[in-house]
Amino acid sequence: MSLDYELFRLINGIAGSVPLLDTLMRLVVNEYFVPTTISLLLLGLWLWGESPKERAFLQRAVLLSISALALSGILVKACNLIYWRPRPFANHEVNLLFYRPTDSSFPSNPTTVGFAFATGIWLYKRRLGVALYGLAALFGFSRIYCGVHYPTDVLGGILFGTGSGLIVHRYRRLLEPLINLIINVGRRFFVA
Amino acid sequence: MLNFMIEYLARAYLVCVVVAQLGVLQIIAARRRLIGLAFADYRARPKLGYVIGGTLLVGSYIWFFTTYKAIFQPGPAGAELTFLFAVACILSFGITFTIAEARRWLAQRRDRMRAGSDATWPFMEEGKATGVFAGRPVSFGIASGFLFYPERGAEPYPAICFLPNQSSQSAEGSQRRHLRLLTQELLDVGFAVLLVDLREGYPSYPEVLALVPSALSFLSKQPKVDPDRLGVLGLGLSGNVALRSASTDDRVKAVAALGMLLSGAGARPGLDVLREMTYLQAIRWAGFRQRERLVLDLAAVESLSNTPSTVPTLLMWGAMDGLVSPQERAQVSNRAFVTNSETSSPSSGERSALLDIRIVPEETHMTLPQNRNVARSTAQWFAERLKHVA
Numbered sequence: 001m002s003l004d005y006e007l008f009r010l011i012n013g014i015a016g017s018v019p020l021l022d023t024l025m026r027l028v029v030n031e032y033f034v035p036t037t038i039s040l041l042l043l044g045l046w047l048w049g050e051s052p053k054e055r056a057f058l059q060r061a062v063l064l065s066i067s068a069l070a071l072s073g074i075l076v077k078a079c080n081l082i083y084w085r086p087r088p089f090a091n092h093e094v095n096l097l098f099y100r101p102t103d104s105s106f107p108s109n110p111t112t113v114g115f116a117f118a119t120g121i122w123l124y125k126r127r128l129g130v131a132l133y134g135l136a137a138l139f140g141f142s143r144i145y146c147g148v149h150y151p152t153d154v155l156g157g158i159l160f161g162t163g164s165g166l167i168v169h170r171y172r173r174l175l176e177p178l179i180n181l182i183i184n185v186g187r188r189f190f191v192a
Numbered sequence: 193m194l195n196f197m198i199e200y201l202a203r204a205y206l207v208c209v210v211v212a213q214l215g216v217l218q219i220i221a222a223r224r225r226l227i228g229l230a231f232a233d234y235r236a237r238p239k240l241g242y243v244i245g246g247t248l249l250v251g252s253y254i255w256f257f258t259t260y261k262a263i264f265q266p267g268p269a270g271a272e273l274t275f276l277f278a279v280a281c282i283l284s285f286g287i288t289f290t291i292a293e294a295r296r297w298l299a300q301r302r303d304r305m306r307a308g309s310d311a312t313w314p315f316m317e318e319g320k321a322t323g324v325f326a327g328r329p330v331s332f333g334i335a336s337g338f339l340f341y342p343e344r345g346a347e348p349y350p351a352i353c354f355l356p357n358q359s360s361q362s363a364e365g366s367q368r369r370h371l372r373l374l375t376q377e378l379l380d381v382g383f384a385v386l387l388v389d390l391r392e393g394y395p396s397y398p399e400v401l402a403l404v405p406s407a408l409s410f411l412s413k414q415p416k417v418d419p420d421r422l423g424v425l426g427l428g429l430s431g432n433v434a435l436r437s438a439s440t441d442d443r444v445k446a447v448a449a450l451g452m453l454l455s456g457a458g459a460r461p462g463l464d465v466l467r468e469m470t471y472l473q474a475i476r477w478a479g480f481r482q483r484e485r486l487v488l489d490l491a492a493v494e495s496l497s498n499t500p501s502t503v504p505t506l507l508m509w510g511a512m513d514g515l516v517s518p519q520e521r522a523q524v525s526n527r528a529f530v531t532n533s534e535t536s537s538p539s540s541g542e543r544s545a546l547l548d549i550r551i552v553p554e555e556t557h558m559t560l561p562q563n564r565n566v567a568r569s570t571a572q573w574f575a576e577r578l579k580h581v582a
Contacts, residue, residue: 026264030263030264030267031263031267031268031273032205032256032257032263032267032268032273033257035270035273036208036209036212036273036277039277040209040212040213040216040249043213043216043281044216044219044220047220047224047463048220048223048224050224051464051517051519052461052462052463052464052517055462055463073270098264099264099265099266101266113270186462187460187461187462187463188460188478190228190462190463190465190466190471190474190478191285191463192462192463
């Protein structure tokens with residue numbers, strides 16, 4: 001048995017034995033909780049700055065993390081065209097605490113999303129970025145715990161998400177005109 | 193349209209996110225003192241904003257995630273979730289702006305009922321006002337106004353040309369209370385006051401440069417006014433006009449600017465404007481498109497270095513002014529000490545004795561002129577500098 005599957009069994013094996021942990025993992029694993037929380041954080045960050053200069057700095061972070069999300073989505077779709085992996089429950093007996101997704105197991109899309117946002121924010125706001133990394137890591141872990149991803153799927157998601165964030169940050173100057181346009185329009189309507 | 197989400201779940205999710213966003217907006221409104229986003233007055237009680245915001249946020253989550261077991265069914269596509277979040281943003285902002293506007297309207301109605309007939313001062317019908325506040329309507333050059341004489345003091349009186357800010361005269365009557373407050377304080381210390389009427393609109397540049405000279409010419413011709421003791425007081429953008437006039441008209445013996453704008457950014461403050469007013473007020477405020485151009489053309493800060501060093505100058509801002517940043521205010525002091533090569537070069541200490549910069553704690557751009565202590569100290573400032581000019 002591969003290390004990947006052994007690790008999966010180790011984590012998924014806990015599922016069903018600790019009801020409180022099961023409830024927590026089910027709360028985190030669904031497609032609403034973490035994405036909504038991250039989105040609300042981004043909304044708050046957009047409006048947070050004390051001065052126009054500080055707000056523009058944070059708004060840049062928000063827009064670049066959204067760009068990282070878009071890039072990671074493209075990369076995941078491209079990966080899925082080349083490589084398709086069945087889910088753990090397709091080939092093994094698992095403790096399944098969630099519905100059965102039908103798309104490719106690799107990479108973990110939710111983990112990719114979480115780490116793309118977290119990287120985009122971490123590059124501008126370290127502490128908040130670390131908190132978002134924690135949330136994204138929990139999101140990824142819950143996918144293994146609930147039986148819908150292998151650990152390497154989550155690792156792939158981390159790489160795709162973090163990589164997207166770093167690539168967008170590296171080439172952010174190309175996005176500057178669009179970012180400035182969005183911020184200026186927001187200012188004109190008193191929401192930036 | 194929704195391929196992946198169950199319809200009733202989509203509706204519930206939308207409600208959850210709208211309420212959660214309302215919570216986020218209240219927390220922001222309390223933290224940044226944005227009255228345009230606030231459900232209540234958080235300036236005095238920011239904790240109330242945190243409590244309301246936190247309750248909405250946590251409450252929405254608890255309701256949605258404990259009620260709907262369908263969240264464990266095949267869920268939404270990312271695009272659907274994004275769409276619902278965006279719709280929720282529009283709704284939550286709309287609800288927030290509406291509640292803040294309703295709050296303002298109710299407060300204004302209450303003020304108007306308390307103010308009674310004074311609510312329309314000074315633009316009231318003939319014979320409605322009595323005593324010292326029965327200003328005489330006058331016209332001069334490109335503008336008109338109201339002339340008030342004090343009850344005490346000996347003639348000829350020193351006089352102040354008072355330029356209100358552009359928005360105050362188009363505002364509801366109760367918001368013009370600060371005009372009466374400032375006029376009253378000036379009359380109490382023995383000044384005649386010419387309150388300029390800018391309801392017809394703000395003159396564009398360079399016509400606006402003629403506003404103060406024509407007002408001063410009018411005052412100089414009044415038998416009860418001492419033409420050698422004339423001052424100019426301007427609020428907001430009118431402060432820029434006042435300052436500019438002091439640099440070119442030697443009849444100005446003292447000038448005060450309360451809440452003047454310091455850059456084009458002050459005319460495009462973005463979210464900071466909601467620290468001063470509601471969203472609907474901000475839209476009306478932004479309707480005056482000349483503002484940014486006027487700030488740049490008047491170049492009031494640059495004119496400080498051209499103002500004769502013998503003219504006392506008072507600059508005042510609220511510490512919470514949403515239209516003038518602390519960095520901009522700090523720059524003013526530095527520029528004010530630059531003198532041109534034609535004037536003698538006073539030491540910086542000498543200039544600083546005549547340039548008075550005051551920052552009033554807790555006041556915003558709009559509330560600064562409504563502060564009774566500000567009105568009183570401004571009147572006192574003029575009295576100390578003009579009443580005994582030789």
